[in-house]
Amino acid sequence: NAGVTQTPKFRILKIGQSMTLQCTQDMNHNYMYWYRQDPGMGLKLIYYSVGAGITDKGEVPNGYNVSRSTTEDFPLRLELAAPSQTSVYFCASSYSSRGRFSNQPQHFGDGTRLSIL
């Protein structure tokens, strides 16, 4: 089982460049998430999606964009890279819940380590 796959694993960008972080999952999960992890800050939610064609902002969406054209894929786009976007980025997915609240576990990829110089 591949689970959640993120590519690339490492990338160095120059200020002002753009790139797309890829995320795909093979668990048929409806819910997908993008986080960034900075030292001592835990994980901060950038964007999330509750299904194909539906996306919404998280805590720290500025400077990022997402799309969700299929259930499997949830790419994260950086348009104009800035040093403040140097971080480790994690994609996650979870099973959707029909209840009032969701307590399903999130399954994470191994991350993309991005440096902006």
Next chain:
Amino acid sequence: TQLLEQSPQFLSIQEGENLTVYCNSSSVFSSLQWYRQEPGEGPVLLVTVVTGGEVKKLKRLTFQFGDARKDSSLHITAAQPGDTGLYLCAGALLSSGNTGKLIFGQGTTLQVKP
């Protein structure tokens, strides 16, 4: 400001010692999860607690959800070097409904020395 305060942020202990990690908030959560993360990998779920006052045990790990569902703790008995890692608490706010959105604490880096 951090919605979910996790403490301590760093803990270095000897093998065989006990430890407790705390996760506190002024907000109420519908559920709270604990994850463990190894270097170079993504977090992996340890447990989910959903009921106020709930206690769950996973071998030497004991997890508790506060009665008011605003806080949680993780207690490790007789820590072993294999317990070394980053421990993260994550809560689902009531306002998040069934989106599955989580708020993460800052994490606790645990080092267990042999």
